[in-house]
Amino acid sequence: MTLVEASVALSAEQRVLDAARTCCERWGMAKTTIDDIAAEAGLSRATLYRLFPGGRDVLFETLRQQQTDHFFEELADHIAVATSYEDVLARVIAEATQQMRHDNHLQLMLASRPGEVLANLTIDGLPVIIEGATAVLGPLVAPYIGAERSAALAEWLTRMVLSYFFAPSSRVDLSDPDSALRFVRQFVVPAFPPERSLEGDPHVRN
Numbered sequence: 001m002t003l004v005e006a007s008v009a010l011s012a013e014q015r016v017l018d019a020a021r022t023c024c025e026r027w028g029m030a031k032t033t034i035d036d037i038a039a040e041a042g043l044s045r046a047t048l049y050r051l052f053p054g055g056r057d058v059l060f061e062t063l064r065q066q067q068t069d070h071f072f073e074e075l076a077d078h079i080a081v082a083t084s085y086e087d088v089l090a091r092v093i094a095e096a097t098q099q100m101r102h103d104n105h106l107q108l109m110l111a112s113r114p115g116e117v118l119a120n121l122t123i124d125g126l127p128v129i130i131e132g133a134t135a136v137l138g139p140l141v142a143p144y145i146g147a148e149r150s151a152a153l154a155e156w157l158t159r160m161v162l163s164y165f166f167a168p169s170s171r172v173d174l175s176d177p178d179s180a181l182r183f184v185r186q187f188v189v190p191a192f193p194p195e196r197s198l199e200g201d202p203h204v205r206n
Contacts, residue, residue, distance in 0.1 A: 013051050015041045017063050029060070065128065071099060072132040079136070085144045085194050086184050092137055093161055094180040100165050101175060133158045144194040153192045 019040035023032040034056050038048045052059040078095045082088040134154040142150040164174050173179045 012041075012043065012047070013062075016043065016048055016051055016059065017066060020059055020063055034059075068128055068132060071096075072136050074099060076136045079140065082140065085141065086181065086189065088137070088140045089157070089184045089188050090177060090181040092133075092157065093174050093183065094177045096161050097165060097175040097180075129162075130155045130158050145192055146195060149192060153188075156191070157188065 016037060020032065020037045023036045023040050027036065034048060035045060037059070038045045041048070048059075049055060052062065075092065075095055079088055079091040082091050134151050137154045137157070138147065138150040141153060145153065161174065164172065172183060174183060
């Protein structure tokens with residue numbers, strides 16, 4: 001395949017993914033068919049299957065992976081300016097919760113197929129989410145707690161944020177930066193205390 005052909009294939013694949021997202025927003029994930037997506041993308045059914053040989057399941061898995069990557073790219077940009085251990089953790093929690101609450105496509109999928117999507121996010125998709133969280137969070141907290149513990153922290157924090165997202169608390173609002181910081185100080189730091197303070201970081205509690 002030439003570079004031009006590869007570029008065309010990638011462009012067509014993105015058209016299909018964009019069309020799938022549009023169809024889900026219009027009819028819901030459960031009611032969206034391959035024919036709907038092909039028509040929205042302006043491609044034939046045969047072309048769609050050439051791009052996604054596994055059909056609907058592979059297409060939606062690709063869309064989910066793309067959204068996951070985008071989610072962590074935005075999260076990384078937001079927490080890159082954090083100035084302390086507590087600040088990193090609070091920003092991760094608040095921004096991740098805000099993004100999930102304002103992701104209209106995710107909310108639509110949850111409304112369409114709550115059981116299926118919940119299982120996908122918390123079982124099948126959880127290793128991918130934890131991997132992404134570790135890649136973003138690990139380098140920022142490793143100087144405080146070490147690489148091995150940073151991976152454990154990323155997994156623990158991912159599970160906690162998802163738990164509060166799917167079962168909101170009337171006492172804790174993790175989308176609020178101040179509430180997230182209180183949560184960090186009360187629960188996260190005691191569970192994963194920093195091994196040492198970094199110069200210029202007055203917010204680490206030893």
